[in-house]
Amino acid sequence: MAEVVALKPIQEGPVFSELTDGVLRITLANPPANALSIAAMAAFQAELERARDDRSVRVIVLAASGKVFSAGHDLKEVSAHRADADRGRAFFQRTMADCSKLMQTIVRHPKPVIAEVDGLATAAGLQLVASCDLAICSQESTFCTPGVNIGLFCSTPMVALSRNVSRKQAMEMLLTGETIDAATAREFGLVNRVVPREYLVQVVNKYAQIIASKSALTLKIGKEAFYAQAEMSLADAYEYASRVMVENMLARDAEEGIDAFIGKRTPEWKGE
Template identity: 80%
Template sequence: MAEIVTMKRGVSEGPVLSAFDKGVLRLVLANPPANALSLDTMAALQERLDAARDDAAVRVIVLAASGKLFCAGHDLKEMTAHRTDADRGRGFFELTMSRCSALMQAIVRHPKPVIAEVDGVAMAAGLQLVASCDLAIASDQSSFSTPGVNIGLFCSTPMVALSRNVSRKQAMEMLLTGETIDAITARDFGLVNRVVPREYLNQIVGKYAQTIVSKSPLTLKIGKEAFYAQAEMGLAEAYGHAARIMVENMLARDAEEGIGAFIEKREPEWKGE
């Protein structure tokens, strides 16, 4: 079960709980048992992410969940209820997929690093959520799947994030069979960074987060944006883009400070500029 850290800014009510401590914003899906990505849950997540963009105090975001499931994907009951609409639910389905796609892209494009802390089942859009984060640490009790094919609904949008994390053959294996993989297999596939005992999950995620907090926030912003941009480019274009970014980064005050501190054998003092 996800642990809420000691807060300095209180807790936000609703399907997503927020806690802040030592530069880390912890967002916890709190709509068990499924922690499904209903419209309300996605809106709450989007709101928290948007608010954190320009909050200089927030340096890292951790995405966790309460209960036995990390996230079971979209709320199928909510979606099914709209089949009685005049358009058989088309409008609601389009809205749901649009909001979900926007949320996943908001994570990827967010200037702050986002870490998924996974303890339990992550399936369909829940797996998509994990794959969209910059880092993912999972407990040894976690499992992952794209089971849509089992109910006649191919996991096409989760496929986008999944196929950008694992090889094509591994992605297609998961998408075509709908079978569940354990945490170790997810690590071997490249879907998660590390698998740790459940009792140490929160502690290890906290260490990762604090390691990142200690870095220049400007450098992290520049680096994350450059990473995802170059990944969509051809080799020559990627090198050209990365070289331009490197030059601009070298001219930043934080790079000047960091290099100076390294040469002078002292701790750097980041200004975020």
């Protein structure tokens, strides 16, 4: 029987976490919009930071409750600060800084992060999906960067979006603000798989368990190297990846994995 551990957030915030067989599921529970308010981003950040050095966490799944995955930033919260003496500048700067930190934490996290999307992911909500290593969505899911419709270009979501899809596809979404369906999102490369809603959790869990069965050290090395080399020239990328490969080969887990493969047995990972 799977071991399930319900975890309380480090600080108050609209998220709920549950650890099952090495898979930490962090659920955004701030319906109906599941907005990425200051409190929601802080709660997400706290859970991710706690999971960083927790050896019992092998894979992280980001999910949401309700019909909307996330509608992005809380526009009511944002608008309320226009009455501030600086017309909201300080609050807007804090919002963008917190959001940028959260997205970079996901990308740089040593554990693989999977987005489980069921519903609308818009603006910073889409940014959250695009920042994850993998994304699996239901057939009913939709995606958009609609800021242009309200006079606010989705510049920060653009960073994650443009690193997932082609420039023409990214600009199509950013300039029109129109919604794309799940099939188009997969065609664009924004999500990995589109599945019937009733099988979404099952499919995500299958992916998570497959990944969780690998060496945690190897996954950490590989994820870090993937994003690092993506920003380099071809020659620099090969030089860097070769150094990473050599160090990886010297790791005990690599030695164990190769010996297990040759001996036709299941490897016993030590994380070193």
